[in-house]
Amino acid sequence: MTSPRAYLDHNATSPVRPEVAAAVARALGLSGNPSSVHAEGRAARAALEHARAQVGRLVGVGAGRVVFTSGGTEAANAVLSGGLRRAGEAAPTRLIIGATEHPCVAAGHRFPADAVTVIPVDAHGVIDRAALAETLDRHRGEGVLVSVHAANNETGVIQPLADIVALARGHGRALVHSDAVQAVGKIPLDLSALGLDALTLSGHKFAAPRGVGAVVLAAGVTLEPALLRGGGQEGRLRAGTENLPGLVGMGVAAEMAGFGAHHEVLRDAMAAGLRALAPDLVVFGVGAPRLPNTLSFAIPGLDAATALMALDLAGVALSSGSACASGKVARSPVLAAMGVSPALAAGALRVSLGWNSTESDGTRCLAACERLVETLYRRRGRAA
Template sequence: MKQPRIYLDWNATTPLRHEARSAIVAALEVTGNPSSIHTEGRKARRLVTEARAAVAAALGADARDVIFTSGGTEANVTALAPGLRRGAGAAVERLMVSAIEHVSVLAGGLFPADRITRIRVRRDGVVDLDDLAERLNEGPPALVSLMVANNETGAIQPVAAAAELVHRAGGLLHADAIQAFGRIPLSLKELKADLVTVSGHKIGGPKGVGAVVTAGEVIWPRPLIAGGGQEQNRRAGTENVAGIAGFGAAVAAAMAAQEVEAKQLACLRDRLERGLRQYPRLEVFSGEVERLPNTSLIGVPGLRAETAVIAFDLAGVAVSSGSACSSGKVTRSHVLSAMGVPDNLAEGAIRFSLGWDITEADVDLALEAWRTVSGALAKE
């Protein structure tokens, strides 16, 4: 009997929750354009409105401050715009990003390259707030972009503390919550962020839908996509009704199960790491700081990530070498480079990321595959 495959790459993307699937199928039967005022159009608009309310409720935001996009990358690019301001405050003129951000943030959005500064991170993978404070005083008001939790190490960042520094300096803070949303409790109020970005396919929704959520009074100098008046004139184009409906359903399901899932995943992650640590030279990156309950990034000197990922795959276990945004290429992690991890350790980094239907038996099978991989390494 063929052994079922074990998917341990949930930070790259998640399976579709059944609630999201049902919502998508139902939405596909709705004919109307959500901008039309007839009955069919109002049915479509209602689906978008309900999903907007679900996203807003999950973050303690106002529904009118949720802007749907084509995914997390577009959401980040939308958020990273020169000239942003909050209320009567000063417009931001430069961008500061931590060195461990997602590539869509490191690229700077709409900011020119000469107005982008990177903030250092510590060896444990947490942003250096002293470096942030120093750089905030070196110029005009800045937009600072800091992820809530790193997609590779899972390390949770001090977003609220960073926001206080940024606001004292007259700037704005964008929190990329794409990996954290649905996995740990989040709210705009507690994050103290001016903008938060989220994505559907990281929480059991469909690919191709995300959102920018603001804390109110955030004013864009111009829409990212000009055209019609969709999304409060901030993002033109007919809304992806089915995708948005699936996103909203996934958000509601994730919020309802969040506390239970987080506890289960933390136990499974710890079980996995106990087994992995039996290999004497293994290091769990950011293992000493607070992390997402589902994420473990490990490294072993001399291990080649590409070889290990293939070996796990042949054993029926899907893992990754880090971020899934490198077109299938296994390259040295910019996150580990920023953390100062030596090349011989960083080049063998493997990420395990778990999700709601992973069991102890799945973890044990993954450890069995690891014993094969590490056994081959020991013989070299």
């Protein structure tokens, strides 16, 4: 009998909860289009709006502030395509982003290169607030959009959004967007309490189906459709018939999202276990607030690509701390921005926990890592 695998890659995709899958299956039985006026269409519309309210509650807004999309990338691209604005004001002409943003922000905008400023981060991955303040002062009087993610997908480092919003409000005309894909469902996040103008999220990061996400807008903030034009769906902000089953599933996942302390306990136990195996272990972002489910680390001399293959064969699914494209591991721009050496970054691995992670998953991962470390240390001994 094959032993169960340890899936520890929830920041990439969190498996769909059984309750979510059941809701999706029920929604597949709704035959109407949510835009139709007949009984079947009204039933579909009711299910859609219920899901909208569920997602809104997760981030502290009413249903009318939630615009559904196909996922986090589309959502971020829509916000960063020049269409986000306060009612009665012109759209921003300058973009300010953090140095560790996800590619959907770093490469997903339509601002000219000379209108984009990248703000550095410190060695822990936290944005340089003094540099942000200086940049805002330099562009006082211009329409500015600041986009800083709530938490980093590789390191789990949480950004000081309240401070960032306060700096932007001092500027006067700055809007603030946060790519909250990795934070929503893992830590409490309230758009209104933070004062954000917009945030974007993706369902599959908190155990909803893939292919659904949302732009969430503050009161008084609107979005001109820049990517998908056509029908009047989503308040005329995003054309195209909605993915009703997927969105119903995202609503249920939003209702079930929790912020239990068990993830942090398991994460820290794994970090302690790894340090016992390899005293020279480096944990990235450890000096900053981090998502309770995320552990990004490297053991000097251990190559990430080799380690991932060995761990996979041992029944453990992790990710590299590096950006991946077409299955190939590349140097992480996040770790580079934090000043991590190329040699150490080449060995970065990421554990990310989720709703079905258990202590036995951690035990299995540590056992597999122990074999890797033993092999590494034997090679070091021979080399010495």
